[in-house]
Amino acid sequence: MHVFYHIGKYGLLMVRTFARPQKWNAFRKQVFIEMDALCLGSLGIIAIISVFMGAVLVIQTAYNIDSPWIPLYTIGFTARQSLVLEFCPTMISLILAGKVGSRISSEIGTMRVTEQIDALEIMGVNSANYLILPKVTACVLINPFLIALSMFLGLIGGWLAAVVGHVTTSHIYILGIQSFFVPYEIFYALIKTAFFAFIITSVSGYHGYFTHGGALEVGRSSTLAVVYSSILIILANLVLTQLLLAA
Amino acid sequence: MIEAVNLYKSFGDREVLKNINVQFEKGKTNLIIGESGSGKTVLMKCLVGLLEVDKGKVLYDNRNFSEMALRARKAIRQEIGMLFQGGALFDSLNVEENVMFALNMFTNMTPEEKLERVNFCLCRVNIVNSNKLYPSELSGGMKKRVAIARAISMNPKYLFCDEPNSGLDPKTSILIDNLISEITREYEITTVINTHDMNSVIEIGDKIAFIYKGELWWEGTNEEILVSDNKEINDFVYATELLRKLKK
Structure with missing residues (x-):
């Protein structure tokens, strides 16, 4: 019953969140601020993780290919498929759930316990709409670009590992990443990313918005936001994969 | 004028407000006083609609706030200014942006007009040359004054202050x-102040409502409270040995 209580409360919060913004100018400005703070602020960590993830994937794939019957371009092909279909959209989103989710939850939670949300309500501002909608919009719009960049950097990392580590030649690696390319798979990955971005921002917003107490509870809300966002991302990953990829 | 009529509020089994009937008059500083845990903060939150009442109604100039639709409530809320205990200034905005916030959200004033209004409000609370400072750079007293400037920026008809003196030294308290x-x-604002500071009661209490164990126990002025023979009032007003001796 506890689960249904939270689902209902989350649903009602989303109804308030997706109301018409009070002032479109203020909303647009806030979306750009959030894009910078939440999304572009994560570029560094995404770049580092992506490059190393691609490099490790290439080394591991090469390590597991011991049959001369398997062509070497399989290394590039496998790295691309793994990065595009799963590693970049899901793993990077899980990392963003930790970084962005905890930030959103603690920011909104602190505003709650210091009565800043009450101050918004007293002024007649729809606080859920003002605080959560710009974050959701910013992440849903920008995260697919971040993941596309992550895919590119992952492939670069793989290429570096392949060439520098003498795993295979640059030509064969590139041949591998070009082989059997299905553009729909990129679409699938980006759709997944947009859903994950919604989960991260809305679930973290929910936990922050309903924080009660003090510093301890703000910390607890941040932890819960990360845990539930991560679990929901994994569940949504299964459902979306079944819907979008199953024959 | 703000009226609370037969107001009841409970949290679970605990009845926090019991049959509160009180009127807060226009152009006067109306004080809600009482011991910690007596229900005065809950009463204020019920008055401004941050908490829903279980029974009874809140009237703003005879407009029933408790039974209003969200849209109508929003209109009344734009007539309300509120000073929170900790100031509740928005951390991510500087002083100028904090005071300008409601003007940005609800008016179509030009940037120049908004800035003029902000400077007027800040000047009114004696804050000068601090427009670009952030709340973390302000002292407790300055935060309160900026919060007052923000509360009056929209020319409110009703002003609520939740413990405006908490955490301030006596001199700054008197100033606030x-x-x-x-x-x-x-x-000519209807001001409601929630406090347990006796200096405020004596200095500015045009009308005082004493809440005891969730009930409206006593009403009167700052002069009447000092000569009241009500035991609970005397226990609250003359809480220290020194004051009891002075009274004798």
């Missing part, structure tokens, strides 16, 4: 009290 009192008279 006098400021609220002056603004109330100047703009």
